[in-house]
Amino acid sequence: MKTRKRTLYIVIYLVVFEVFIGVLEYFIGVRSFIPSVREAVAGQNPFGFNGLLYYSRVSGLSSNSSVFAIKIMVSLMMLQFLGPRNKKEGFFLYGFLGVGLLLTFTRSVYVALAAFFLMINYRRIIRAVIRFLRGKAKWIYFAVISIFISGIIFLISKVDVLLQQMNRGMKKVDLSSRDSVFQRFSEFFWDNPWLGNGSYKLWIEINGKVFHAHNVFMQIMTTNGVLIGSMYFLMVLININRYNINYIIPILIISLFQYAVFWGISFVDLFFFSFLFMTQNPNFCKTNDSLKEA
Structure with missing residues (x-):
């Protein structure tokens, strides 16, 4: 050990x-x-x-x-x-x-x-x-809570800056192209629900770039289909x-x-x-x- x-x-x-x-x-x-x-x-x-x-x-x-x-x-x-x-x-x-x-x-x-x-x-x-x-020891917890609340207030005051950073400067919620990726992989899954891509790792070309699913669950199901893919999740759940x-x-x-x-x-x-x-x-x-x- x-x-x-x-x-x-x-x-x-x-x-x-x-x-x-x-x-x-x-x-x-x-x-x-x-x-x-x-x-x-x-x-x-x-x-x-x-x-x-x-x-x-x-x-x-x-x-x-x-x-x-x-x-x-x-x-x-x-x-x-x-x-x-x-x-x-x-x-x-x-x-x-x-x-x-x-x-x-x-x-x-x-x-x-x-x-x-x-x-x-x-x-x-x-x-x-x-x-x-x-x-x-109320005074200790009061101090900790005061610091925590002060931090929350500071973050709220800077919420515009935080949102700008988290969204890469965009006005809407930015998903780093995941919305397009999820849509394409979802379409592939519904077209091939049972066997997926025949257990070959699926990559899809979007606008000249090749993407994996950026989502483990979607990647497994599109690659393997429901019959095999569900066994992956069952293995995790029972353990x-x-x-x-x-x-x-x-x-x-x-x-x-x-x-x-x-x-x-x-x-x-x-x-x-x-x-x-x-x-x-x-x-x-x-x-x-x-x-x-x-």
Whole structure:
């Protein structure tokens, strides 16, 4: 078990190294140091176009910024599972990975991580509210609540700026072409509901560019059809339990907007199936205690 823990920490630090590369890319003003990736993700807008974070996001050593962001997301989840070995390491890892999330600016990852940290902390939140209502250490909770409310008020005052950033400067809700992609893949599915694309990964050309579905559920069903595709989801559903649900649900959330899992053998696939199957043993899920044993 100690070997497993060391290996997982090595993976986390490799992602931290990629974040360091991403920081360098950001300050130099390039999307990627890899020429082929830089050309593929450059699009028609220069780095930092109109001061929007979307056009300043970097790819690290990944094929694009979304893949990079999902790596960071999984690393944060794994770090939460393992627990930092000391406070300094925890401060460094959470802080540096947080910087990486900002520089990759992937909205679906933000939503999935928000759900993750809410799921793993909801008991603490409830206990804090109960303690506050019972009158214990009210001044501490009052200070925390005051800071939280002040933060909300500040965000509300900057809502126009936030919406501009989240929508890439567009006036309507921006889906990064997903509306067109979802429509085309939906049409293909209804034309081929039972066998899909014969279990060959489906790609569709739209306006001269080739797209996957940007949605795991739609990608599986269009690729495999209902007969085989439903077995994928059944396998996931019957293996979700109270020990791994906090780690599986966020990945399923991001799967609504990204082709994150069931890619083949990807970074996210490895951790997704590790959580799905290795955590069937309750003792394995006692996080630090189980990993410190052996």
